[in-house]
Amino acid sequence: MALKIKPKSIGPVFVIFDGMDGVQYAHSDPSNASPYPPTNTPVDTLVASLGSCIVKSMRWSADQRKVSLNPFMVKVVGIKAPVEPGRIEKMDITILGSFVDDEALAPRIVRQAKSICTVSNTLNCEVEIFVEPDLTA
Numbered sequence: 001m002a003l004k005i006k007p008k009s010i011g012p013v014f015v016i017f018d019g020m021d022g023v024q025y026a027h028s029d030p031s032n033a034s035p036y037p038p039t040n041t042p043v044d045t046l047v048a049s050l051g052s053c054i055v056k057s058m059r060w061s062a063d064q065r066k067v068s069l070n071p072f073m074v075k076v077v078g079i080k081a082p083v084e085p086g087r088i089e090k091m092d093i094t095i096l097g098s099f100v101d102d103e104a105l106a107p108r109i110v111r112q113a114k115s116i117c118t119v120s121n122t123l124n125c126e127v128e129i130f131v132e133p134d135l136t137a
Helices: 042-064 106-116 118-122
Strands: 009-017 023-027 072-080 088-096 126-132
Touching: 009 042, 023 042, 042 072, 042 088, 042 106, 042 118, 106 118, 106 126
Parallel strands: 088 126
Antiparallel strands: 009 023, 009 072, 072 088
């Protein structure tokens, strides 16, 4: 008989792209950003790795289209599975901000970024991406 565990959220972890070359990380509060991913737990680091990979993949996709990315944030939340063994059942990625001036390109950049992100392609869980162009949302 499987032990039932209440689903628990991991994160959120924020990966903040500065519009140039740099990224910063924050656990729970994006105003406390650091150049280092969170190391509270190995799972927090995994969540940060997924966010970082999505940012890098979006940069690659935008470069292929010869467009620049505006500053934006990626928020990643992991949802633990409700049954043993302990694992992440789902990762939700939310891209916060208008990351390209041509909004028609945004869905294509996101789709390609998800398809080439090595971390998301390696995970044995559902990975879903949402876009919130308005940072106040």
